[in-house]
Amino acid sequence: MNRTPQWQVNVMRRSPTGSDRCFIVSSDHAARSGRTGRVLLWTMVLLPATLLCGCESPREDGGMANSFYLNPYKDLNNLGRIALVELNNSSGHPQMSTDLTDALFMALQKKQLFGLTIVRQDNPDWRSLQENLDSLQALKQLLTMRDTLKCNGLLIGTITEYTPYPHMTIGLRLKLLDLTDGQLVWGLEQIWDSSDRSIQKRIRRYFSNDLRLFGPPPLEEELVLVSPLKFGRFVAYEVAETLDREKQ
Secondary structure, three states: OOOOOOOOEEEEEEOOOOOEEEEEEOOOHHHHOOOHHHHHHHHHHHHHHHHHHOOOOOOOOOOOOOOEEEOOOOOHHHHOEEEEEOOEEOOOOOHHHHHHHHHHHHHHHHHOOOEEEEEOOOOOOHHHHHOOOOOHHHHHHHHHHHHHHOOOEEEEEEEEEEEOOOOOEEEEEEEEEEOOOOOEEEEEEEEEEOOOHHHHHHHHHHHHHOOOOOOOOHHHHHHHHHOHHHHHHHHHHHHHHOOOHHHO
């Protein structure tokens, strides 16, 4: 008797604090299916809905628990090498593309999960990698990029928001695709607002955990809140932390 495939289901629930939380129920069909076209189609359909409301994670104290999805059936170490495509930019501040891409590159290197190469905006392949990635045909074409890029994974994204004043704000939408089968490995959508008290607490944790500084002077923390480069490095640090399955 054939078993009907059970795909990912998003259920959005209002939490006591008033925020929307998304609980995801998944089957192992996507991981086991050999029908790449069907997997790609479901990746295309499910990703926007998944990232729209965020995804629940057992870790609640990091501030990022409801903003990302990490495929439980994928081992990041098996990707070997991924291509980080320089970020597209919808913010009106073009320099942020290079600055944030470089910050992500450094933060991901520290995790030592996979090798990295950057596809810059002056690369002829850059625009084709950014455009129409939510169409089935484009996703199929991505599979052919594996040999061209000499990578098993593709990390692409957009700076959705950037405001330097009256307070620093950065918004990102990112996704990591496995080029061997077109499946979504990881995805994130988040906005970091320096005026948010929870962000300020996480900056203090960033100083103690990543920079290995205990009791940093208030001036250093304040610089993170007003410096685009320093705030971008903090954002990149938090993005990289979501890829660490042991901390979930």
